[in-house]
Amino acid sequence: MIRIIFQNDFFVICDKESGVLSTPSRHEESDKRCCLGTALQDFLKQQIYPIHRLDFEVSGLVMYAKTPEAHRKANAWFEHKQVQKTYRALTTAQDYSHIPANVPNQKMAISLTQPGLKFEWKSHILRGKKRAYESAQGKDSLTLAEYLGVNEQGYLMWDLQPVTGRSHQLRFDLSRHGFPILGDKLYGSKVDWGVDRIALRAYKIDFSNAPGATPLGLPSDVTLTSL
Structure with missing residues (x-):
């Protein structure tokens, strides 16, 4: 199912379902999984150009360009960190039991005393065949996290x-701090969240600091109201 949230002559932004690829995999011919990019191109009957991606198990906003020039400009925004994406995640309370004994981890206790607490999580991430892990040879990584409180189901x-x-x-960042995302068994979650889905949703893309976004018809931000 294709859910277009925003569209003009230069860009199209969709709400991707979990369990769907953003772009074709390396083994496109033999990979039978649904691909939003391919379906969207067929639906629009024109060439589109992926700007960024979401993991197969993650839902939310994905942006594609409709022209090579729009693609070039948007890639520059993302490369220079002039576009900000925001995700909503659900986790259980802090628990390090999923971290193997042979994996270095300080297992620092984080006291979540009230909503609104903010954190800056830095690491060096190296991507393995299936998952990411921390390594001195990894690339610098920075995540800004804000704790919002507990929902009606008791999840953080x-x-x-x-x-x-x-x-x-x-x-990786939530998992290494003792908060694996619900359903993310690859990173230690013990909660079943359904087939090919985890409780991580990209719900906002902010273009307010992207030079040239307004002439290309983009609003200050695109935000999903349904989380």
């Missing part, structure tokens, strides 16, 4: 902004 709510765009960055 977080807003996350990846300042850097490392693969699996948000999933």
Whole structure:
């Protein structure tokens, strides 16, 4: 199902479902999973150009360009950190039992005394075949996290902004601090969140600091109201 949230002559922004690829995989011919980019291109009957991606298990806003020039400009925004993405995540209370004994981790206790607490999480992330891990040879990573409180189901709510765009960055950062995302069994969650889905949703893209965004018809931000 294609859910277009914003569209003009230069860009199209969709709300991707979990369990759907953003762009074709390396093994496109043999990979039978649904791909939003391919379906959207067929639906619009024109070439589109991916600007960024979401993991297969993650839902939310994904942006594509409709022209090579728009693609070039948007890539520059993301490269120079002039566009800010915000994600909502759900986790259980802090628990380090999923961290193997042979994996270095300070297991620092984080006291979540009230909503609104903010954190800056820095690390060096190296992506392995399946998952990310911390390594001295990894790339610098920075995540801004805000604790929002507890929802009606008793789960912890977080807003996350990846300042850097490392693969699996948000999933890794929450996990290494003892808060694996619900359903994210790859990073230690013990909660079933359904098939091919985790409780991580990209719900806002902020263009207010992107030079040239307004002439290309983009609003200051695109935000999902349904989380």
